[in-house]
Amino acid sequence: MADESTQSIVVDAPPQDIMAVIADFPAYPQWANAMKKTEVLGEFEDGKAREVRFTLDAGPFKDVYTLAYEWAGDGLRVDWHLVKGQMQKTQKGRYLLTPEGDKTKVTYTLAVQLAVPMIGLFRRKAEKMIMDIALKELKRRVEAPNRA
Template sequence: MADESTQSIVIEAPPEEIMAVIADFAAYPEWTNAVKQTEVLSSDADGRAAQVRFILDAGVVKDEYVLAYDWADDGLAVSWTLVKGQMQKAQQGSYRLEPVPEGTKVTYTLAVSLAIPMIGMFKRKAEKMIMDTALKELKRRVEATR
């Protein structure tokens, strides 16, 4: 797997509100610019999404892929791996939530391996841009619903 990138942001909300937004895949097209469609393909015994199909359109990058999710029992983390994709060979990621005095620190970790070759410097820059956008969109969505 490729090198991981990690970024964090503090959101003024408790972890359970943030995790509820992360877990609401049907709403992603409403608040994430690049995600055009989602479909929960299967759920776990607790009713949480186990596999989700995404259709992504970020201008020059268009992809359709399926991710498998693993939800932490304490409600403070979720991780995922790529099941299948068109442009991606592999993807591993996670959100980890940590209560802090200002709300919750959300740490996003992502590693993506593309099916097409890409210079490492450009790939890391793209990952950081994706993560920065995702965290800011998550923060905006959570804080707007409070």
């Protein structure tokens, strides 16, 4: 398994608002720039996604992949892992939400192993960029005054 990378950001919203955006996979193409298409393939009894197929186009990195999700009962954590992908051998990730008064600290952990070899330095730089963009786009979406 690849080394994990972790990044955090503070969002001006309660955890349930943030988790609602994270769990709304059909809306990802509206706010996650590299995400071109999402398709929920299966759901748990509570309606949360069990498996989701993503079509990603991040310039030189394009992929169609499926992730399986595990949602924590307290609504503060979601974990996922790769079921199948074209460019990825493995992917394991997590969002962990920590309430901080009226705000929430969002910690994003990601480990990706590509099917093609990549020098560790470039892989870590790519992971950092992906995580930085994902957290900033999530924050912007959650804090948007006209989000519906």
